[in-house]
Amino acid sequence: MRVLHTSDWHLGQSFYGKSRFEEHQAFLGWLLEQVREHSIDALIVAGDVFDTGTPPSYARALYNQFVVQMQRLACPMFILGGNHDSVAMLAESQSLLSCLNTYVVPNGTSAEQSTFIINDKNGQPGLVLAAVPYLRPRDLIRSEAGQTGQDKQQQLGDAIRDYYHSHYELALAKATELGADAPLPVVMTGHLTTVGATSSESVREIYIGSLDAFNANAFPPASYIALGHIHRGQLVAGSEAIRYSGSPIPLSFDEVSRSKQVLLAHFDEQALVKVESLAVPMYQKLMVVKGLLGEVEAELAKLVAMDESVWVSIALGSDELLSDLQQRLQAQVADSQVQVLQIKRLRSQRQLSAIDTGETLSELSVDEVFSRRLASEPYTEDEQLRLTALFKQVSMAAMEAPEA
Structure with a gap:
C-alpha cells in the first residue's frame, strides 16, 4: 500500500x-x-x-x-x-x-x-x-x-x-x-x-x-x-x-x-x-537579500541580469535612514522581472517597512498583529517572553468573557 x-x-x-x-x-x-x-x-x-x-x-x-x-x-x-x-x-x-x-x-x-x-x-x-x-x-x-x-x-x-x-x-x-x-x-x-x-x-x-x-x-x-x-x-x-x-x-x-x-x-x-x-519543484523563485545598501544593490543588479521572475525580501544591515530608499530600490528593478516585496532592517527591527504588501488589518489575526508589533521593538528575549505570556492571558480572558 x-x-x-x-x-x-x-x-x-x-x-x-x-x-x-x-x-x-x-x-x-x-x-x-x-x-x-x-x-x-x-x-x-x-x-x-x-x-x-x-x-x-x-x-x-x-x-x-x-x-x-x-x-x-x-x-x-x-x-x-x-x-x-x-x-x-x-x-x-x-x-x-x-x-x-x-x-x-x-x-x-x-x-x-x-x-x-x-x-x-x-x-x-x-x-x-x-x-x-x-x-x-x-x-x-x-x-x-x-x-x-x-x-x-x-x-x-x-x-x-x-x-x-x-x-x-x-x-x-x-x-x-x-x-x-x-x-x-x-x-x-x-x-x-x-x-x-x-x-x-x-x-x-x-x-x-x-x-x-x-x-x-x-x-x-x-x-x-x-x-x-x-x-x-x-x-x-x-x-x-x-x-x-x-x-x-x-x-x-x-x-x-x-x-x-x-x-x-x-x-x-x-x-x-x-x-x-x-x-516539489519550485514554481516561483523567492530570495532573501541581506547586507549593506551597496551590497544589496549589487545583488539586485545580478538578479536583474538573470532575467527571470524573482520575488525578493531585502534585509538591510544598516540603520542609516534614507527617505528615498523604497524609490531607489524600486527604480533599480524597474522594467525587469525582479519584484521587491519587502524591506526590513537586519540589525534593528524598530524600522520596518514593506513595499506594496497589500495587507490590511482585516487580513491579519490579532496574534499576528501582536507578534509583528513585538518584533519591531528592541526588547530582550526575557522581556519578549514575559509580554507574550501576558498577551496570552489577556487573549484567554477575552475569549472567556460573556458576550454583551
Whole structure:
C-alpha cells in the first residue's frame, strides 16, 4: 500500500499582494502525476486546504477541478479541515464529494464517522485510516470556574489525547477484524503543533492561551501519523512514523531555504515499511537579500541580469535612514522581472517597512498583529517572553468573557 501525505496548500493565499494561483495550479498538476507514477492507493491532505475561511472563487475552482481529476485516477482522497479552513464551507460539499471518491472530515466527529477502510489495487482492505482534523478547543472542553491557565492547558491536552486514543481504538479493532494473521496498518492524521516542531513566520499559533504544543508521546501507537499545520517538513520526536509533510510552496520568506516535499508512505500487510520524500519543484523563485545598501544593490543588479521572475525580501544591515530608499530600490528593478516585496532592517527591527504588501488589518489575526508589533521593538528575549505570556492571558480572558 502506498499513501501520499501532503498538507497546508493554502489555496487562495495573497503573498504581499501577489496571487499564488499559477504556483498552486502547477503544484496540483505535478501532484496528479505523482499519483499516477507511483500508483498511489490514497492521498491525504492534512488540513489548511485553503488560506482563509472565505477563499476566492479561483481557489475553490482549483480545489473542485483537482477532486474531479483525482476521481478519474480511481485514487481515494481524504481532506482534513485545518485551522484556516471553514468548517461550514468544507462540509457543504461533503456528501457530494464522497460520490467522487473524496472524503472530507471538516471538524472533530465520532470515531465511527471518521474511520475509513482503504482498499488495495485488488479491492481488498489494505489499511485503516482514523482521520483527525484540527480539533477546536470549544468542541472538546468547557471552561470551569476557578481554573488556572495551567489547568486549562492540561485539560485541553488531555482532551486531545483522549480523542486520539478513542479513535485509534476503533480503527485498531477494524484493522484486527480485517487482517489475516495480524492487524492491518492503522494510519492517523492531525492538524496541530507538537512539542519541538520548528515553525515559520506564516504559521499561526492555534491554541493561544490554552495549549502551546501537544506532547507527541501522547499519540497512540499508530503505524503512521500524517500531520499538518507546520510548514516545514520534519519528523516529530525523532520518529519516522510521525511526520509533518510541510507546505508544498513557501508561504513566507523564511521558508525559502527549505526544500518542499510531499511524503510517500509505504506499507506492507502489517506495518509501515518506509517513508519517501518527493521533492516539489519550485514554481516561483523567492530570495532573501541581506547586507549593506551597496551590497544589496549589487545583488539586485545580478538578479536583474538573470532575467527571470524573482520575488525578493531585502534585509538591510544598516540603520542609516534614507527617505528615498523604497524609490531607489524600486527604480533599480524597474522594467525587469525582479519584484521587491519587502524591506526590513537586519540589525534593528524598530524600522520596518514593506513595499506594496497589500495587507490590511482585516487580513491579519490579532496574534499576528501582536507578534509583528513585538518584533519591531528592541526588547530582550526575557522581556519578549514575559509580554507574550501576558498577551496570552489577556487573549484567554477575552475569549472567556460573556458576550454583551
